[in-house]
Amino acid sequence: MEVYELLERALKQLSHKEVGLALGVDPKTVRRWQIRETEPKPYIADAIRQRLLPLGEPNPEPGRFSFIDLFAGIGGIRTAFEQQGGRCVFTSEWDPYARKTYAANFHDGRDHVFASDITQVHEDDVPDHDILLAGFPCQPFSIAGVSKKNALGRPHGFADKTQGTLFFDVSRIIARKKPRAFLLENVKNLVSHDKGRTFATIIDVLQNELGYQVYHRVINGKHFVPQHRERIIIVGFRDPVDFTWDGLKLPPFENAPKIGSILHREDGTEPADWPYIGGTKGKVLDKYILSDKLWDYLQNYAAKHREKGNGFGFGLVTPKDTARTLSARYYKDGSEILVSRGSRKNPRRLTPRECARVMGFSDDFRIPVSDTRAYKQFGNSVVVPVIAEVARIMVPHLLEEKKSTPAKRSRKAA
Template sequence: MNEFSRLRQEAGYSIAQAVEKLGYCERTIYRWETGESAPRKAALETLRAIAKSKPPAQGSFRFIDLFAGIGGMRKGFESIGGKCVFTSERDRFCVETYLANHECDHEVAGDITTVPVGDIPEHDVLLAGFPCQPFSIAGVSKKNSLGRLHGFRCDAQGTLFFDVARIIEYHRPKAFLLENVKNLVSHDKGRTFEVIRRALSKELGYHIQTRIIDAKSFVPQHRERIFIVGFQENNGFSMDDIVLPDTAQGPKMSSILHPEDGSEDAELRYTAGPKAKVLDKYTLSDHLWGYLQGYAEKHRAAGNGFGFGLVGPDDTARTLSARYYKDGSEILVSQGPRKNPRRLTPRECARLMGFDGRDGKPVKIPVSDTQAYKQFGNAVVVPVVEAVARHMQPFITGAAGADRTAEPPKAKAAAEEEKVVA
């Protein structure tokens, strides 16, 4: 995301509002938004002043956090002024980390499948990073002949998406954001996503937008996830309008690795000594390193792509997974030719997932390394959620208003140019 786009969103302006407030034509604003041309310094200074004078008002809208994990989705929406009024997470270790990092004036509910929808507070936005499960889809005609309900109540019964859908159906939030793995679209030969799409748009009546976003725009990790946004109203919101930083120019591993040169304080669980060197326990044993090399060679000889991922300061990592605690094979940090590579420390995993944010405040990690690896491997990348949240913000709070139409910015810009030419 370029500076103009970031400042525009922080100021709470839609494209149309930026045109009105800054006094430039829409085509010019759109070029600044997409990075096609450099914005005027005066425009940046104006937006910067407005953004600075309008800090997020905590509680400007209410949201609920389902399948909350350690709170990555929550961090993204608190950053734009939302207030979390309900949380559900059944893993007790995740709850421990969640409560260590978030102030809750409500209890964290456990298994969402046991929570009556009437016990969930009213909310404006629903957030859910629900697990991907296959659905059993039978023909509607057969269900009708048996006198059974069809639609998501039957198709999705017994899956965790069913609980997301029943909450949306009951509370009718203004908007929702769902996150899942990229393969959700092809999961179970496309049946899973078809049930989700049909339930949200056809049965529940929401206008939905999807986009697969690679987190390496923000962090040194190739991590593709699908984001599904839904609004009650057809308000012109488009996921395609989110301007993301160029993935080719994204940060490298040096931005998250322990420098080991004394420039950061030692964190005794992970580093020690005057130079804050990473503890030896993270270096692979000769046995494990030998096994991983042999495993990789066997698959390489067979023409397969399986093997470990070795990274240095100038590299981008593979996707961090919840199984990282087992052998760390997907992301191993090179320590030179004379020393075996090492795993990332949990602190480095926190940085890799964007939890140690721009405010410099490190996330608290109260659990064991094993649990921490699982938690970060299952988490969302926080700055990605922040980018989506900022894009949704004017449509959630009503700032987008009637000045934003469903017509794409490019089409509107072209129409405006035709008027000028005429």
């Protein structure tokens, strides 16, 4: 049977546990299938194709522009720029589970470098590219005096200001490769971190030391998805352009989708092979419903803080609501987004597929990892439609500048 051939292909690359996670079954079940002790259900063949087997050959076309994807996570920023016709030529992500999800979702040829730790990659080994993309983590900045650095024979300038932080790896690559543009994404609090000094350092390095036109804006994912999620976007261009944020098309909040739009329909119309739903009606599995013990704890915790005048507590949502921000800690208790099942029933967590949807990923995005890993990955991701909208207004300036570059050089030579 074809299903056994597909299973063997998957097991050449993945362990029984990994295959089981992706298919929503126990590893022992996978072993029984492999030795043909039991027969997989008919939908398993399609599930293996969709979730576990390679996506096929990468697109041979060079793309309208090239980009690199640093601190890539599961590829949310990449997804947005590929929609604009870009081609990724280099990826860096240190987390092995995020790398697994990333690799399951993107066509990458032999010429594509996938580095694990960008701090260990020399900037000369990074391919040339038109745009640098980075959702870099923000670590505390320690700004030492230039005179002290000079006395010790150490570098100053941006190296002095950012050494020891992951932004340093972004800035050193920009300094060496001089891409036409960049996009950086971070939490909103980056602006106020260390009384604004961290953000001021970043802008100073990008604008005054690396010489880029820099623009930044805080955008709420709530414009596109049913989640309140504010993130700062920093974009920069190497050469003068007339970029402005005025071109952004942000749907009014009152017209934005509500949480009901991302929930499983539970009427039998969704793929029966998803590991998050079951039965003929496609009901969400019981494992996502909070236990009595956890639900009691969360209610008591919220009541205790209400008495003190605090706002701490769980976030219960109905299909007509907008959720709080999904975080990487969602796997612990799901408290920030709990789906109401009525006053007499315990609420439930979002499933990983619903988390993908609330971040703006399409339903064909593969989730080859455990629920715990998936929750962390989506909680750390970007809202894809937000980045896509920024990419939409960035790319025309990039292509215009790209076309004009030869002419600029010939005039300079003349």
